[in-house]
Amino acid sequence: MSQNIYFNKEHEQVRKALRDFVNKRINPFVDEWEAQGIAPLHELFKEMGELGFLGIRYDPKYGGEGLDYWYETVMLEEISRIKCGAIPMAIAVQTNMATPAIDQFGSEYLKEKYLQAAIKGEMVGAIAVTEPGAGSDVAALQTFARRDGDSYILNGSKTYITNGTQADFLTLLARTSDAPGYHSFSLFVVPTGLPGFKISKKLDKLGMRSSDTAELYFDDLRIPAENLIGEEGEGFIYQMQQFQHERFAALPMCYVGGEDMIRETVEYLRGRIVFGKPLIKRQVLRHRLVQWLSELESLRQLTYHIVRLKEAGRDVTREISMGKLLGGDLLNKIADGCLQMYGGMGFMNEMRVSRFFRDARLISIGGGASEVMSEVLAKLEGF
Numbered sequence: 001m002s003q004n005i006y007f008n009k010e011h012e013q014v015r016k017a018l019r020d021f022v023n024k025r026i027n028p029f030v031d032e033w034e035a036q037g038i039a040p041l042h043e044l045f046k047e048m049g050e051l052g053f054l055g056i057r058y059d060p061k062y063g064g065e066g067l068d069y070w071y072e073t074v075m076l077e078e079i080s081r082i083k084c085g086a087i088p089m090a091i092a093v094q095t096n097m098a099t100p101a102i103d104q105f106g107s108e109y110l111k112e113k114y115l116q117a118a119i120k121g122e123m124v125g126a127i128a129v130t131e132p133g134a135g136s137d138v139a140a141l142q143t144f145a146r147r148d149g150d151s152y153i154l155n156g157s158k159t160y161i162t163n164g165t166q167a168d169f170l171t172l173l174a175r176t177s178d179a180p181g182y183h184s185f186s187l188f189v190v191p192t193g194l195p196g197f198k199i200s201k202k203l204d205k206l207g208m209r210s211s212d213t214a215e216l217y218f219d220d221l222r223i224p225a226e227n228l229i230g231e232e233g234e235g236f237i238y239q240m241q242q243f244q245h246e247r248f249a250a251l252p253m254c255y256v257g258g259e260d261m262i263r264e265t266v267e268y269l270r271g272r273i274v275f276g277k278p279l280i281k282r283q284v285l286r287h288r289l290v291q292w293l294s295e296l297e298s299l300r301q302l303t304y305h306i307v308r309l310k311e312a313g314r315d316v317t318r319e320i321s322m323g324k325l326l327g328g329d330l331l332n333k334i335a336d337g338c339l340q341m342y343g344g345m346g347f348m349n350e351m352r353v354s355r356f357f358r359d360a361r362l363i364s365i366g367g368g369a370s371e372v373m374s375e376v377l378a379k380l381e382g383f
Helices: 009-036 041-050 069-079 086-097 100-105 108-120 235-271 283-311 317-347 352-360 370-381
Strands: 125-128 144-148 151-162 169-175 185-191 197-202 213-224
Touching: 009 041, 009 069, 009 086, 041 086, 041 108, 069 086, 069 235, 069 283, 086 125, 086 151, 086 235, 100 108, 100 185, 100 235, 125 151, 144 169, 151 169, 151 185, 169 235, 185 213, 185 235, 235 283, 235 317, 235 352, 283 317, 317 352, 317 370
Parallel strands: 125 169
Antiparallel strands: 144 151, 151 213, 169 185, 197 213
């Protein structure tokens, strides 16, 4: 495999530890969690935290491993081998969505109280940006945090919140001014144990079934002012930067998940005899499969290029947006094509390909829809 030139012996030791954990502690329980519509994140994250899997890049001062982006890529690749999309997403919320802004812009207090607890797996985090009336258009957010002495009073609602029913804290974007422009938003750490926090409902989704996704409601919830991340009015900027960590996490999920699904499909086609021959002998199917593998390898190499740029301290908004756009659309194409190759069996919920088909659909929607990625890229290209 071509990635061996990028990963050394230490990387591979981390990879093996993660793969063993996934195979022993997650994959045997995925079917059960999918049926229940929830996974025991507190228990799971505690185990992962103790093994050092939740703080790969973070400072050892807060319990992290202090490693580089290559190690993070190893972690994301290996959780992508989980036999569903929901659990990798829940883990990535903890590592790449709810905590990067606390790490980058948060005070010592916030790092010691929340980042450290998230890294240890003692607290489950969630990212709360989307609202019933504002998804892709982040600037249309209405949830408002009004300063009142040494607190902010929060009112509003958030929806499609991954880990929402289990989260101990939210990294939440709220409006703090009525003024137009991007400097009217602030980012907060909101503990879910405060009065005024309510889980409106657990949402019933097409896919990602073992991930609890919630609609949340805030009624005069008083946030301590010390829970403001960075400066008031800069939250939109912080969140745009945090989105890059989130979108990057989707890339290994696409090329690892897609390749795993192709390998499983090939095994199925080997054993499926049609008109006297295994289906894998059909040239049209073989050619389609290798075309997808070629496209996945291209996405993998773009991802490794992004890691090199990140290691060099470069801005990777353009490349990550391209990867997210390509990856989401490619995964949907592979999911649809593999299910077709299974025929009627693929339409059965008991088959992993049907779960893959349902889960894959979110990748081109969540964390910035394909259309949003295209708009970001058009602006960056100057047209």
